[in-house]
Amino acid sequence: MAPQGKLQLCAALLSAVGLVVGQNTTWDHSLYTTSPPVYPSPNATGLAWESAFAQARNFVAQLTLEEKAQLVTGTAGPCVGNIAPIPRLGFLGLCLQDGPLAIRQADYASVFPAGLTAAASWDKGLIYQRGLDIGAEFKGKGAHIALGPVAGPLGRSGYGGRNWEGFSPDPYLTGVAFEMTIQAMQRSGVQATAKHYIGNEQETQRNPSLSPNNVTIEALSSNIDDRTMHEVYLWPFQNAVRVGVASMMCSYNRINGSYGCQNSKALNGLLKDELGFQGYVMSDWEAVHSGVASIEAGLDMNMPGGIAFTVPTPSFWGANITLAVNNGSLNVDRLDDMCRRIMTPYFHLHQNVNYPPIDGSEGDLNFFPLSSYVYNFTKGPSNIDVRDNHAGLIRELGAAGTVLLKNKNNILPLKAPKNIGVFGNDAGDLTNGLYSLAGGFASGDYEYGTLAVAGGSGTGRLTYVVPPLEAIKARARQDGSLVQYILNNTLLTSGSGFSSIFPTPPEVCLVFLKTWATEGYDRTTLLADWNSTAVVNAVAAYCNNTIVVTHSGGLNTLPFANHPNVTAILAAHLPGQETGNSIVDILYGAVNPSGKLPYTIALQESDYAFADITNSTALLETENPDAWQSDFTEQLLIDYRHFDYHNQTVAYEFGFGLSYTTFGLSNLTVRNVYAAGNISATPPRAAVVPGGNPTLWDVLYRATATITNTGRVAGAAVPQLYLSLPQLPGETAVTPPKVLRGFEKVSLQPGQSAMVSFDFVRRDLSSWDTRKQMWTIAPGRIGVMAGFSSRDIRGQTSFAPLS
Structure with missing residues (x-):
């Protein structure tokens, strides 16, 4: 180049x-230009590893x-x-x-x-x-x-x-x-x-x-x-x-x-x-x-x-x-x-x-x-097969990590459609080899093939991959269905008439999009790759039952989310080698979707806190060795915390995900379970163990709630527990309106209820006091909110831990 x-x-x-x-008026860049010296380096004592530490000490003594x-x-x-x-x-x-x-x-x-x-x-x-x-x-x-x-x-x-x-x-x-x-x-x-x-x-x-x-x-x-x-x-x-x-x-x-x-x-x-x-x-x-x-x-x-x-x-x-x-x-x-x-x-x-x-x-x-x-290492037999039966777990987790974002008129699960259209360059098999797509630090400019994993040192060498198209074909054979497909995104967006390619319009059109990410590079857009929006719009203009599936190395904004012909959207993330089987399990209802967003999807890219851009050209041309500075001025307000604090509307909130059934939450209660009685604002002093002061991990309170499957099919709910913590006196950083402090996944038959519990350890209830240099429970009441996403709150209460 x-x-x-x-x-x-x-x-x-x-x-x-x-x-x-x-821009945070409390931020003073000069306070963060140096890191305070802390010497000497503490010696390990072998806490929790006493026997092994003694062996290590004896070994090192001989060196x-x-x-x-x-x-x-x-x-x-x-x-x-x-x-x-x-x-x-x-x-x-x-x-x-x-x-x-x-x-x-x-x-x-x-x-x-x-x-x-x-x-x-x-x-x-x-x-x-x-x-x-x-x-x-x-x-x-x-x-x-x-x-x-x-x-x-x-x-x-x-x-x-x-x-x-x-x-x-x-x-x-x-x-x-x-x-x-x-x-x-x-x-x-x-x-x-x-x-x-x-x-x-x-x-x-x-x-x-x-x-x-x-x-x-x-x-x-x-x-x-x-x-x-x-x-x-x-x-x-x-x-x-x-x-x-x-x-x-x-x-x-x-x-x-x-x-x-x-x-x-x-x-x-x-x-x-x-x-x-x-x-x-x-x-x-x-x-x-x-x-x-x-x-x-x-x-x-x-x-x-x-x-x-x-x-x-x-x-x-x-x-x-x-x-x-x-x-x-x-x-x-x-x-x-x-x-x-x-x-x-x-x-x-x-x-x-x-x-x-x-x-x-x-x-x-x-x-x-x-x-x-350079030394000689002892090697054993070659080509040891370590895969065991792990494909089953991979398939199950790939489906469990798929989030159903939209399901208009309960179009999913599919009900044995006889004419299926499959579209998009993410649907098919890899054309550049099983390692070349994700291997090393490749640019990701491989147009054809499903994205099962992203790139860089965090990738994997695929022994095989099950592409969505092949899994759909295999499932369609059971129903005697016709499967037609166009995987060329350029053709899809060129304006060529679909009627010249398809003898009859499909009952359902499945569009597969992908978003590459890799070590060594940052993404330049939050849209899916390969002209994805145009692909979806072209298919949706032809097909009034268009289902979009994204495989992505991160979050995507979804400008087509409100298109009337886009009936369902699934964020399938990076499912690994069984990707096609995982998505077919969801599409046909063999698995009821239970995935929830681990991030927030905003309405547009500029809504995110990190969208304020300054000095990019100057940094590229700089001769100042110390020019590259990233001030974390948003402080605690990342992802949903930012959107909650600014009361911004989002497309899909943190923790959101639809199911083929519905759930209710009731009977939220909180009680003190601390065996030592009264709770102090700061943790009792104790010798540091792995994890810090051990009293930070004492369970102080327990919340319980009843979860009920109010729908007609079995499914798994993910009740989530959020706390609203008081602001520490004298602290300038904004305390977020709510923070996640508990979650469980519970499987329920129709009409079945179960009680779930969430334990709060001292750290969960505390903020870091910069003056005292310790975790501190701020005075005031702590709000408790339970629901099925950060904005789908079904029960609320509060308690005062220091009273």
């Missing part, structure tokens, strides 16, 4: 992402200085990240593999639904089972460490290229999905990696770049105030620490002026001190910009080990660690703590005993670090 073309493309990306998202340096520095090898073996101690090394939904580059492995789809299911059981199955596949291929799941990006901006890897812009929903996935993966025996810590909310300028005059322009700085950090972005990572996540991956971006992988406040202060994290912090690949400085700031493992990706290069660590210890610039005690942190999860998950060897079909994926750090 010509330089001018690159400039125009980057300008479009910047115009989409938006670096300053709003030479050179072996310690080797244990914390990545090397070349068969996996995307590698820690070299130490044969004399029987240690075979560590294999690190991408990613959050599949063991990315392996064969005979499954491609699961994306985190976005899992969140849209709002189904804790399926989310947990997904984690179990993913973990089992990583272990079966000999990977010790899975590079997932994802809670960063959280999804501050709908344009974020990696939002789909995570779960939801709501920190509570993400926190639940995050911790359940981690627990399940580690129960399977593989170490989970919580990533990307923290503030990694866009791809544009996530790494340093060179200006037109070859000046190094530093990576974007995410400038986040203390309260927003705790209540929004740190929230799910606190869940991860509490359930014992093995590893945290620090992010590429800067945080308040300091790089994420050498930010002592984020790593030493928040993570290891305040949250009591006992595992190790690994870098994202090529996110290390210093030696001793990053080590002292709390980084424990350097990946991939060398400074650059593509050629053997020096390392900031490696042999330089040995030099630093010998010349006194690095205390060996800090190095020992790094090694103990790395080895403790290894022993805790019994990876030293009969762990499967690395699949022999794995090529050398990691070519980059020092040639002197």
Whole structure:
């Protein structure tokens, strides 16, 4: 691409992402240009992992200085990240593999639904089972460490290229999905990696770049105030620490002026001190910009080990660690703590005993670090098939994560239509290979083929895919139905008459749209790709029963939502390899849709908080190394919190999703269940454990409600519990009108009722007090709202916890 073309493309990306998202009169940029120093890095104590910690301590005591340096520095090898073996101690090394939904580059492995789809299911059981199955596949291929799941990006901006890897812009929903996935993966025996810590909310300028005059322009700085950090972005990572996540991956971006992988406040202060994290912090690949400085700031493992990706290069660590210890610039005690942190999860998950060897079909994926750090890894048999019966879970979760947004006159489920039209380039099979569409960092410019998964390091290598068209054909054969189709979007929008192609008009027209997203790039529009609006309008002009299905790497605005001939809309997200079967199960009613939106769909792009754009051209042409600043001026008001605070009308609200039946909610009550009696505004002081002050997790109140299936068919309801918290005295950041604090999925037969309960721990009722530097329950009454979306509230009450 010509330089001018690159400039125009980057300008479009910047115009989409938006670096300053709003004007807040309380925001003072100068307060967030530096990150406070927090030293020294706290030593792990092995809390909750005592036996494994003792094994790790004994192992590290036997290491030479050179072996310690080797244990914390990545090397070349068969996996995307590698820690070299130490044969004399029987240690075979560590294999690190991408990613959050599949063991990315392996064969005979499954491609699961994306985190976005899992969140849209709002189904804790399926989310947990997904984690179990993913973990089992990583272990079966000999990977010790899975590079997932994802809670960063959280999804501050709908344009974020990696939002789909995570779960939801709501920190509570993400926190639940995050911790359940981690627990399940580690129960399977593989170490989970919580990533990307923290503030990694866009791809544009996530790494340093060179200006037109070859000046190094530093990576974007995410400038986040203390309260927003705790209540929004740190929230799910606190869940991860509490359930014992093995590893945290620090992010590429800067945080308040300091790089994420050498930010002592984020790593030493928040993570290891305040949250009591006992595992190790690994870098994202090529996110290390210093030696001793990053080590002292709390980084424990350097990946991939060398400074650059593509050629053997020096390392900031490696042999330089040995030099630093010998010349006194690095205390060996800090190095020992790094090694103990790395080895403790290894022993805790019994990876030293009969762990499967690395699949022999794995090529050398990691070519980059020092040639002197190349070691022979033990490989096992090749082409191990780890898929087991996981296709069933993938199909079920793909359907459960599909959200029915519109269903005019109950047109769905389909009732054996005899003449079906299928339209759109997302409906058919892949034409450029099973990995080329989503593999690597491809641009996504593959016109034909269904979008089962998006791109970048979070993708998966499809062993097979079930396209929607093939699944529809298979189902239609049961009914003797005719299936006709046009998959060429250009033809569909060219004005060619449908009557010349179809002998008779279809009874139902199914339009499949897709929206590409990938690591390394941010989206430039929230519309679906490939002239999607024109495609829908063209089909709807011909067919008065048009059903639209979107497969998307993020949220989409839907300008055709009110078209009278668009009778149904389904947001099917990224369902994985069984995508066609999952959508057919929904379309024909084999599965009653129960998915709910894990984000808000606005009426138009400009309605979102991140739509205020400034200085994109100036940033592209800057010679100022520190020019890229992203002030999180919206603070706590992201997604539905923003729309609620500004009382804005939306197309489809957070938590929304239709069913083929109806539900009622009644008898909402709240009671105090705190065994210790009176509740104080601040948590009683206690020794920090993984997850922070343990009293933050005390259950203080419990809400209950009755859910009833008031319709004619069986279905699953998702009752949601929201709290309206009082404003802390003296705090300037706006407290959102409501925040999610509970949800359950309950299956009910027609006429059946069930009681659901929601426990509120102290953190749920608290706000982060920036003056006291602790979680505090604000004085006043807390409003309780229960319903079936953030705006479909069926029951309300309140209580005063401090009275």
